[in-house]
Amino acid sequence: MSRSFEGVEALRDVSLELRRGEVVGLIGPNGAGKSTLVNILSGFDRPTRGQVLLEGRDVTRWPAHRRGRHGLARTFQHSHAFRALSVRENVEVAALGVGVSPREAARRADELLELLGLADEADLPAAALAHGDERRLGVARALATDPRFVLLDEPAAGLPEAEVPELAAAVRSVRDDHGAGVLLIDHNMALIMEVCDRIHVLDQGETLAEGAPEEIRGNLDVAAAYLGESAVREEEE
Amino acid sequence: MRRAAQLTELAGPAALVLGAALVGMAVSSSTETYFVDTLVKVSIVVALYVFIGNSGVLSFGHVSFVALGAWTAGVLSVPASEKPAIMPNLAGFLRDTTVGNVPSLALAALAGSVLALLVGLPLMRLSGLAAGIATFAVLEIVHNVLRYYDKIGPGLNTFSSVPETTGLWQAAIGALIAVALAFAYQRSRFGRQLRAAREDPAAASAAGISVYRQRLVAFVLSGALAGFAGGLYVHLLPLNTEALYLDLTFVTLAMLVVGGSTSLLGAVVGALAVSGLDSLLAAAENGIDVFGAHLDLPAGTRVIVVGALMAIVLIARPGGLTGGRELRLPPRRRRAEAPTATESA
Numbered sequence: 001m002s003r004s005f006e007g008v009e010a011l012r013d014v015s016l017e018l019r020r021g022e023v024v025g026l027i028g029p030n031g032a033g034k035s036t037l038v039n040i041l042s043g044f045d046r047p048t049r050g051q052v053l054l055e056g057r058d059v060t061r062w063p064a065h066r067r068g069r070h071g072l073a074r075t076f077q078h079s080h081a082f083r084a085l086s087v088r089e090n091v092e093v094a095a096l097g098v099g100v101s102p103r104e105a106a107r108r109a110d111e112l113l114e115l116l117g118l119a120d121e122a123d124l125p126a127a128a129l130a131h132g133d134e135r136r137l138g139v140a141r142a143l144a145t146d147p148r149f150v151l152l153d154e155p156a157a158g159l160p161e162a163e164v165p166e167l168a169a170a171v172r173s174v175r176d177d178h179g180a181g182v183l184l185i186d187h188n189m190a191l192i193m194e195v196c197d198r199i200h201v202l203d204q205g206e207t208l209a210e211g212a213p214e215e216i217r218g219n220l221d222v223a224a225a226y227l228g229e230s231a232v233r234e235e236e237e
Numbered sequence: 238m239r240r241a242a243q244l245t246e247l248a249g250p251a252a253l254v255l256g257a258a259l260v261g262m263a264v265s266s267s268t269e270t271y272f273v274d275t276l277v278k279v280s281i282v283v284a285l286y287v288f289i290g291n292s293g294v295l296s297f298g299h300v301s302f303v304a305l306g307a308w309t310a311g312v313l314s315v316p317a318s319e320k321p322a323i324m325p326n327l328a329g330f331l332r333d334t335t336v337g338n339v340p341s342l343a344l345a346a347l348a349g350s351v352l353a354l355l356v357g358l359p360l361m362r363l364s365g366l367a368a369g370i371a372t373f374a375v376l377e378i379v380h381n382v383l384r385y386y387d388k389i390g391p392g393l394n395t396f397s398s399v400p401e402t403t404g405l406w407q408a409a410i411g412a413l414i415a416v417a418l419a420f421a422y423q424r425s426r427f428g429r430q431l432r433a434a435r436e437d438p439a440a441a442s443a444a445g446i447s448v449y450r451q452r453l454v455a456f457v458l459s460g461a462l463a464g465f466a467g468g469l470y471v472h473l474l475p476l477n478t479e480a481l482y483l484d485l486t487f488v489t490l491a492m493l494v495v496g497g498s499t500s501l502l503g504a505v506v507g508a509l510a511v512s513g514l515d516s517l518l519a520a521a522e523n524g525i526d527v528f529g530a531h532l533d534l535p536a537g538t539r540v541i542v543v544g545a546l547m548a549i550v551l552i553a554r555p556g557g558l559t560g561g562r563e564l565r566l567p568p569r570r571r572r573a574e575a576p577t578a579t580e581s582a
Contacts, residue, residue: 042443068445080440082433084499084561093433096426097445105426145445 001050071148249564276408284462293435298372301379306345306467349464497557
């Protein structure tokens, strides 16, 4: 698919496939088109050319909420918590959104708050959460919809290094216990390398490379795009 | 435990309504009228709250649902023998049909909800300023239709001869019904989804919530309650289209804002507080004796004071008197490691 904004091409002939039960990493420098791609996949933007298929159905023209109801969940880069609602209500309402009963929504909320270590904060207003807790709340909310596919937009951004392993475990649990496909966008290369089955590299709106973590790690082009010239020079020396 | 905590949310507003009714019983019959009027205002403001409070979208159009409700209940309850005198051009069906008090209120609610549905289908796609302006247009259109289309009501005349069934009890029970429905709605899956959408529409869509559909549900329920309140109102005093127009729109919105637009408690507190002030000032414009001093304020004082009060609240306390919060039991914290004084004593 492609996407232009007033003549500037943000994405050029990018094709990405996410299957259930796998974690795909989406990496690239700022401005590479990662967020544009996530917005198109989740229905917050439309491609200029190309289409979005969800389990074989063309959903290109579907609004975001309809995709949400059909098993596609996402988190946001910046905080999008329902601030006046309690942490528990944030998770419950996400489940209600996809049509489950209030009782089932409450059950899922209890389970997810436990999984993501938010049980002690359940009755606080979401506005009171610390940054790291807020990132985890976003993930809990996405999982409350019992999705078949999850797009995680920089879930580790601003997270203390010590909390990253917990997040990695949560991502693996989504893949292994829920059988969902996860698209993981992040700048934390250690996290990406650790949990991803495949990695897709974007640069200036184009696919630069795609493959297993080992292949990508060895690809100097990626290093140049991602880490900058200096890093490449250091490696060459 | 959680259920009990939820019920305090209902108990606060309900107790205020009952309290106002009880005080209304204790005062002289001329003062009682103010309390009846106040309780009808509570119903109108709660109707406004159901949509505005839960969605965060402003509506200037709700008084048109109140007006249509008043027209529906009024036209259908004026005794058939008196209809030709005040409504000479009434359409045949309306001229020949007369219903009792309770059915007239139910039909007023129905009329309000149908109008809200028709208007909401196109308008609920809008947010913010666009929604405010568009709903204002609805108020204008409905006002002019009721004013000049005299096949469906008294037109420019005043609605006299409507049985005055809205006494203190009818007004109080009506307000309690409105409060109970508003409470049930905000705890329902619909109300919770709309409140999430109010906080963050994008995140709500990502969770599968159709913001449009949830707004429409609230708008229709809110229209039904507004129509119902209009029915109560027309059974209280003889109304005309002017009484169901800009002043009422302004004062009811001021009540919601002053009380705190995001909570049911705020809607009720605001309606009671501003009504009390408004009634006092209205009386003072005609000259009253308060605590021995004679108070005689120039006409127009009440609107100025209420307007200034709304502005002050918006600046100094944007969440309103209640801060937009419900009455809740204090949250119980987990204190495994720190027993409280009462436990150790």
